[in-house]
Amino acid sequence: xxxxxxxxxxxxxxxxxxxxxxxxxxxxxxxxxxxxxxxxxxxxxxxxxxxxxxxxxxxxxxxxxxxxxxxxxxxxxxxxxxxxxxxxxxxxxxxxxxxxxxxxxxxxxxxxxxxxx
Amino acid sequence: xxxxxxxxxxxxxxxxxxxxxxxxxxxxxxxxxxxxxxxxxxxxxxxxxxxxxxxxxxxxxxxxxxxxxxxxxxxxxxxxxxxxxxxxxxxxxxxxxxxxxxxxxxxxxxxxxxxxxxxxxxxxxxxxxxxxxxxxxxxxxxxxxxxxxxxxxxxxxxxxxxxxxxxxxxxxxxxxxxxxxxxxxxxxxxxxxxxxxxxxxxxxxxxxxxxxxxxxxxxxxxxxxxxxxxxxxxxxxxxxxxxxxxxxxxxxxxxxxxxxxxxxxxxxxxxxxxxxxxxxxxxxxxxxxxxxxxxxxxxxxxxxxxxxxxxxxxxxxxxxxxxx
Numbered sequence: 001x002x003x004x005x006x007x008x009x010x011x012x013x014x015x016x017x018x019x020x021x022x023x024x025x026x027x028x029x030x031x032x033x034x035x036x037x038x039x040x041x042x043x044x045x046x047x048x049x050x051x052x053x054x055x056x057x058x059x060x061x062x063x064x065x066x067x068x069x070x071x072x073x074x075x076x077x078x079x080x081x082x083x084x085x086x087x088x089x090x091x092x093x094x095x096x097x098x099x100x101x102x103x104x105x106x107x108x109x110x111x112x113x114x115x116x117x
Numbered sequence: 118x119x120x121x122x123x124x125x126x127x128x129x130x131x132x133x134x135x136x137x138x139x140x141x142x143x144x145x146x147x148x149x150x151x152x153x154x155x156x157x158x159x160x161x162x163x164x165x166x167x168x169x170x171x172x173x174x175x176x177x178x179x180x181x182x183x184x185x186x187x188x189x190x191x192x193x194x195x196x197x198x199x200x201x202x203x204x205x206x207x208x209x210x211x212x213x214x215x216x217x218x219x220x221x222x223x224x225x226x227x228x229x230x231x232x233x234x235x236x237x238x239x240x241x242x243x244x245x246x247x248x249x250x251x252x253x254x255x256x257x258x259x260x261x262x263x264x265x266x267x268x269x270x271x272x273x274x275x276x277x278x279x280x281x282x283x284x285x286x287x288x289x290x291x292x293x294x295x296x297x298x299x300x301x302x303x304x305x306x307x308x309x310x311x312x313x314x315x316x317x318x319x320x321x322x323x324x325x326x327x328x329x330x331x332x333x334x335x336x337x338x339x340x341x342x343x344x345x346x347x348x349x350x351x352x353x354x355x356x357x358x359x360x361x362x363x364x365x366x367x368x369x370x371x372x373x374x375x376x377x378x379x380x381x382x383x384x385x386x387x388x389x390x391x392x393x394x395x396x397x398x399x400x401x402x403x404x405x406x407x408x409x410x411x412x413x414x415x416x417x418x419x420x421x422x423x424x425x426x427x428x429x430x431x432x433x434x435x436x437x438x439x440x441x
Contacts, residue, residue, distance in 0.1 A: 003120035008220035010124025011209040019201030019351050026178045026347030041186040043249050054248045062261055069264045076271040083279040091432045114417050
């Protein structure tokens with residue numbers, strides 16, 4: 001058990017080293033331009049000067065989606081341990097839980113939370 | 118101590134093989150797409166152009182690395198590195214054969230799903246810090262899509278967990294080797310759950326028909342618009358690694374992983390992974406892309422309730438004694 005976790009941490013370290021070394025090597029061997037130009041460091045907007053700020057408030061429909069996600073993700077987090085030991089636990093209780101969730105889901109759909117216009 | 122050694126001895130070859138398969142997959146996709154479109158694809162570098170990915174890597178290494186003046190520098194540099202790291206990290210728990218697995222965690226399924234979801238964070242970091250409108254819109258779409266599709270993905274991955282009664286990927290394969298592959302039996306939660314899982318992992322990896330986040334005809338290159346050279350390469354590579362590992366995980370969860378007659382387990386695992394991988398590209402080059410709102414409707418109105426029903430069906434199947 002703890003061996004597997006040690007191995008996992010080694011693997012995680014390795015998987016961080018791979019992209020780090022790729023960027024590192026690229027940084028070393030890149031062909032640099034002889035002259036710097038401020039034009040190169042411009043934000044790309046099809047050749048025009050940047051118009052207005054980028055970091056703005058975004059459309060609220062994404063906020064509704066995030067709410068939906070939190071709801072169902074927490075629910076999935078409850079269901080995972082239940083799923084692994086379903087042989088010892090009840091199905092009825094989980095059915096009730098899922099039904100309550102589906103009612104909420106139906107209400108949100110009916111209210112048009114998922115309509116994108 | 119032996120854990121450290123195990124991690125090194127298995128981790129290095131697994132990462133190397135995954136990266137090589139990814140490079141070959143790039144070549145394969147270009148060849149395959151070319152044949153579908155009556156072209157020839159890469160032919161110049163190596164026999165049948167098979168060394169083309171290598172040439173691409175050399176090209177990307179040489180490119181000057183630019184950071185736009187108005188970008189958020191720290192996040193901008195960090196995002197591609199994290200993206201590559203998270204994509205590779207998923208391979209840690211995948212059992213390629215009864216013995217070849219880097220870290221045989223007993224919560225393997227949870228680990229795979231969690232690390233899969235983590236890839237979102239660098240994607241968003243990159244899109245936001247670029248300070249570029251195309252990148253921002255691309256990142257917004259990518260996050261909305263991956264977040265939505267991770268719900269049916271988690272729920273459909275729950276079906277094999279319920280059927281096998283374990284969250285360890287090795288145990289799930291062992292159970293299938295003793296009984297049936299879950300995609301075949303029990304057919305009702307098994308086969309639809311497999312299709313659902315595969316579809317959602319396609320959506321998570323932003324592949325056509327789910328590639329609106331980088332729709333090149335409207336968003337230039339999505340989140341990678343401002344990235345040059347190897348940093349662009351890392352985002353690109355991460356996407357392909359993601360696809361390879363999603364195929365591997367799907368074959369572990371539903372197609373019996375390394376289980377198969379005559380040949381050693383590793384061969385079967387590689388064969389199944391490559392078949393799924395090829396089918397992803399078949400789909401990719403045959404279909405058009407959906408609009409963002411169509412994707413969200415498909416996910417939340419159909420896939421999420423369907424996957425909930427499949428989970429309950431699997432639980433019922435186990436309860437009435439079908440699960441041994």
